[in-house]
Amino acid sequence: MVDEKQLRDAVKKTVSREDVKYVVGYEKGTYGFQATPCFAYKPEDAERFIFSPLCVHNLTVFPMLEEKPPLRKGEEPDTRKIGVVVKGCDSRAIVQIIQEKGLDRDKVVIIGIPCTGVVDPKKIEAKFPGHVKNVEVKDEDDKFVITVDGKTQKIPKDELIPDKCKTCEYPTPVLYDTLIGKEIKSTKKEDYKDIEIFEKKSLEDKWEYWEKQFEKCIRCYACRNACPLCYCKECMVDQLNPQWVRRSVNLSENTAWNLLRAFHLAGRCIGCGQCERVCPMDIPLMKLNKKIEKEIKEMYEYKPGINAEEKPLLAMFKPDDPEDFIL
Amino acid sequence: MDKMVLSKGDLSKFITEILKKNKVFAPVKSDDTILFKQITKPSELNIDFYNSDVPPKALMFHQTETLFKFSPGTKAKIESVDTDEKKVIFGIRPCDAKSIAILDHAFKGDYEDPYFLNRRKNTALVGLSCTEPALNCFCTSFDDTPASSKYVDILLTDIGDKYYVEVISDKGKQLTKGLSTLFKPAKENDTKKKKEVEKKAINMISRQQKTNGIVEKLDKIFENPFWKEVAFKCVGCGACTYLCPTCHCFDIQDESTLTKGARVRVWDTCMNPEYTLQASGYNPRPARTNRVRNRIYHKYNYYPKNFDVIACVGCGRCIDLCPVNIDIIDVVTRAGEVKA
Numbered sequence: 001m002v003d004e005k006q007l008r009d010a011v012k013k014t015v016s017r018e019d020v021k022y023v024v025g026y027e028k029g030t031y032g033f034q035a036t037p038c039f040a041y042k043p044e045d046a047e048r049f050i051f052s053p054l055c056v057h058n059l060t061v062f063p064m065l066e067e068k069p070p071l072r073k074g075e076e077p078d079t080r081k082i083g084v085v086v087k088g089c090d091s092r093a094i095v096q097i098i099q100e101k102g103l104d105r106d107k108v109v110i111i112g113i114p115c116t117g118v119v120d121p122k123k124i125e126a127k128f129p130g131h132v133k134n135v136e137v138k139d140e141d142d143k144f145v146i147t148v149d150g151k152t153q154k155i156p157k158d159e160l161i162p163d164k165c166k167t168c169e170y171p172t173p174v175l176y177d178t179l180i181g182k183e184i185k186s187t188k189k190e191d192y193k194d195i196e197i198f199e200k201k202s203l204e205d206k207w208e209y210w211e212k213q214f215e216k217c218i219r220c221y222a223c224r225n226a227c228p229l230c231y232c233k234e235c236m237v238d239q240l241n242p243q244w245v246r247r248s249v250n251l252s253e254n255t256a257w258n259l260l261r262a263f264h265l266a267g268r269c270i271g272c273g274q275c276e277r278v279c280p281m282d283i284p285l286m287k288l289n290k291k292i293e294k295e296i297k298e299m300y301e302y303k304p305g306i307n308a309e310e311k312p313l314l315a316m317f318k319p320d321d322p323e324d325f326i327l
Numbered sequence: 328m329d330k331m332v333l334s335k336g337d338l339s340k341f342i343t344e345i346l347k348k349n350k351v352f353a354p355v356k357s358d359d360t361i362l363f364k365q366i367t368k369p370s371e372l373n374i375d376f377y378n379s380d381v382p383p384k385a386l387m388f389h390q391t392e393t394l395f396k397f398s399p400g401t402k403a404k405i406e407s408v409d410t411d412e413k414k415v416i417f418g419i420r421p422c423d424a425k426s427i428a429i430l431d432h433a434f435k436g437d438y439e440d441p442y443f444l445n446r447r448k449n450t451a452l453v454g455l456s457c458t459e460p461a462l463n464c465f466c467t468s469f470d471d472t473p474a475s476s477k478y479v480d481i482l483l484t485d486i487g488d489k490y491y492v493e494v495i496s497d498k499g500k501q502l503t504k505g506l507s508t509l510f511k512p513a514k515e516n517d518t519k520k521k522k523e524v525e526k527k528a529i530n531m532i533s534r535q536q537k538t539n540g541i542v543e544k545l546d547k548i549f550e551n552p553f554w555k556e557v558a559f560k561c562v563g564c565g566a567c568t569y570l571c572p573t574c575h576c577f578d579i580q581d582e583s584t585l586t587k588g589a590r591v592r593v594w595d596t597c598m599n600p601e602y603t604l605q606a607s608g609y610n611p612r613p614a615r616t617n618r619v620r621n622r623i624y625h626k627y628n629y630y631p632k633n634f635d636v637i638a639c640v641g642c643g644r645c646i647d648l649c650p651v652n653i654d655i656i657d658v659v660t661r662a663g664e665v666k667a
Contacts, residue, residue, distance in 0.1 A: 029652040031534065032462055036652035037560040057651065061562060067614050122359075131462050131533045216360060218381065218390065220596070222564035226650045238601055247580050247593045248391045278650035280380065280566045282359050 001139050002051040002113055002180055007085070010178045011046035014083040014109050023083030023111070024062045026055040032132050033124050037062065040083075051085070051180075053119045053137050053144055056162075057226075058272040059084050060093040063108055064231040081107050087115035089164065091173030092270035092305030093228040098175075099305075099312050100268070102231055112176030114184040119144060120162035121277065127160065163286065164273040167191065174306055192294045198287065210255070216281040217254040223275035223285055224261060229268050236260060262288040267296050267313030270305035328476075329494040329503075330513040333483070337509045338490065339369035344506055345415050349451070352386050353417040354379050363416065374418065377461040378642060382572035383416050383423050384430060387446050390569075392592045394442070394579070399588070411445055415502065418455045422466045422640040424478035426572030427452070432634040433575050442592075451498040454479030458524055460532050463643030465656055467529055468536040471640070474525035484521050491521040536656040537663050538627070538637060545628040547667035549620070557658050558619035560651045565596035567645035567653070568622065573630075573638040576602070597621050619653070627659060 007025070015023045027038035027048040035054040040046050063082045071077060086094065091112060097103045116139050124137075128148055136147040143154045158166070167190040172183045198206070221237070224230040237245045237257055245260070246253050261275075262285070271293065275285040296302055299322050302313050333341060345351055346367070355364040356373040363383045366372055396406040427447070434443040456474035457464070466473060476482040480499035483490040492510060494503055503510055548554075568574040578595040581588055595602055598619075603612045612618050630638035639655065646654050 030654040030657045031646070034652045039559055062560075065562060065615075069613055130459075131531065133533070212357075216362075218569050220565040220569045222562075222566045222648075222650055225562040225564040238599075240601075246582050247578060248582055248591050249593065250391060274650075278564070278566070278648075280570055280648040 004050060007051055007111070007113070007180045008046045008049050010111050010180060011040050011049050011083070011085070012043040014111065014178070015040045015046065016043050017081075017109075019080050020083055020109060021078060021080035023085070023109070024059045025049045025085035025111070026051060026057070026059075029054070033119070033121060033128070033135055033137065049085075051113055053117065053139050054121075055087070056118045056121060056277060058087075058090045058093060058228055058274045060086060060090050060097070060228040061226060061274070063103055064097065064228055079107075081109050083109040083111060085111045085113060086173050086176070087113050087118070088168065088170040088173050089115075089270065089272040090228075091175050092170060093272060094305075095175050095308045096229060096268055096270055096305035096312075097231070098308040099310060105308060110173065110176045110178075112173030112179045114172040114179065114181055115168075116171065116184065117157050117161045117165040117168070119160045122282075123160045123162075127155070162273055162277070163194070164271055170306075175308060192290065195287070195290050195294050198291075210258075211251060213283045214254040214258050215251050217249070217258060217283060218281060219249050219254065219257060220280060222278040222280060223283075226274040226278040227265075228272070228274070229265060229270070230261070232264075236264075258283070258285070258288070261285075262292060265289060266292045267302065268304050269293060329492075329500070330518060331492040331494065331503070331510040332486075332513050332517050333490045333492050333510055335489055338374075341506065341509055342366075342369040342372065342417065344509075345417070345453075345502055349413045349415045351415045351417050352383070363419075366417075372418065374455070377457075377459070378420050378423070378644070380644075381570060382426065382642065382644065383419050384426055384572045384575075386414070386416055387427055387450065388430065388434075388443055388575055388577075388594075389592075390594045392442060394590045394592055396587065396589045397583075399583075399586070412449060414446070414450045415453055416450060417453045419452050419479065420457055420642070421454055421471065421473060421475040421478065421482070422464075422642045423572050424452050424454050425466075425471060425475070425640045426642070428478045429573045429630075429634075429636055429638055429640070430575055432630075432636070436633075451481075451502055452479040453499075453502070454482040456482060456484035456525065457528055458485050460528055461643060461647075463534060463646040463654075463656070464532055465534050465536050465641035465643065467532050468538055468641055468656075469637060469639070472525055473528040473532070474521070484524055486517060486520040486524055489517075491517050491524075534656050536641070537660045539663070541627050541637075541659060541663055542631045544663055544665075544667065545624055548662065548665050549624075551665055551667070553662065553665045554620040555616045557653065557661075558614075558616040561598070561615045561619050561653055562650055563598055563600075563615050563618070564650065565598050566648045566650065567655075568596040568598055569594055570644040570648055572640060572642055572644070573626065597625070623655070623658060623662070627662075 011023050014020055023040045025038055026035045029036040038048055098105050132148050134149050138145040142157050146153050167188050169186050171186050245256050269289045273286050351366050352363045353366050353372045354361050354376050361376045361379045363379050393408050398404045434440040460473050474484050476493045476495055480496045482493045576595045577592045579592050581590050604610045626638040
């Protein structure tokens, strides 16, 4: 259980610094099992901050979403730091972005939270359907303690956590300035079991599966916009001249989009699962991401977002890199 | 209006009858998604649902619509695309049916849109009342009800052992004509039951949006820092607008290969920076604040000023599917409380 007082104190301290613009964390959402991103500009704002298993968002997307409107004459750019509350998986995104020089380490203040697993919003909503009110979700060893309208239930975590938490190797942020509570060591291991099962299907079956998924895509680009690592200044699908991907929404263009998204994250995706969480059409995007992650791990023994000093996978060359895939 | 009843066992017979003369689109479940799709037999229909993930506006205003096709060269041929087919949307919720009536204003406005209007003319709406509104439903905030028959041609309401059937329009009469073996006149008790079901559904709606005086209020708070606060957490995707049953903005593109081409119309979203990007490079809505504000203003200020109706039906989709919990009930209610 995260000590919320300690979190709020850390936020207060951070936002009080002269060189910090704001801190982004979580607050209670407007309905049901929702938490929502929350911004502290002054110490009092920290009172709204919470941390619970409902804090499913990866907030490291916010420094990347910073808008730089044109400055008026004589106006100086605001170069102050941004404070971010991160879980283990979220922190790997920051590390990866720093590695890629997308963000300077000294432009962020990282408040780390050792995470014992969040809930999968779809699973908890299925478990508690309808008009839920006065919701509270707490964490107790291997159970979630869920209170809905005064009634409390304990539910084993395994039933409600997203797949990414089941195999999480980094519950404690890999990079932080302040840690709330004690470091947690993971005993879990990513074994890519689901991917191995899927790999055994025939090519036709796999193709049929993905066609069914991509047909649903409405190209709202929620997957891209919620992803902290999709931070291209202009996304390839938005380019008009040349236009790489057509605006028509059909299987062909949707396939192009979904595959190019996955490939652009090769060696970069840190597995926070935001793309899949936000997809309004329930496309299992993590299956694509995990497949690529597995290939890269097998070939290069490389995991993205672990060490900010390391070079990104696609920016380094080793003479003994495998090359069996080169024709 | 004719008031009748249809036994539950006869529902599939009714659908079979409709299928004889019309293409039928109805809610179909696949994995965890519910979508309006064309059905060829009654068993494909899934009647046990809150609402479809993508609103049925997509059947009237296609996400991708080929306006016409063309060939290259000096002897270029232009080929129009036929939109003239009889269609029935079966199982549309009253809120979504209202959204199509709201879209009429835009597509009938200064320029008549033949694609939408043809389809509208040829489509009959067979509504299905909500007996169990979902968590983020708020149609009652607009004086509508989950069992409103105002915007459909026929409305079916589950009253326990049978459906209460209200036939509203000529299109509805056409669909029920000659089916007296299926439809029996409703008794007073059936009408009473429908009212009870409707009342129960209204009482189940737990969230309300305060829209009193919102049009005038928004006139006064355009530059208020409130919008920055609301929009700061927006990640800028198009889920809210694409899944909104009343959003109707589009982009037009020519998509061609060496030998053939087509002019297509696709859904556009004001959440996309490109939406207002001008050829000069200037963008009048450069920041997410401008764009989020526009979404609210279009629905709660511009539309009511132009057409005397708020362009929101309270279906709750944008709330359910926003990645960061930007909640239109909360935003509009709070906008009403902002000090101008």
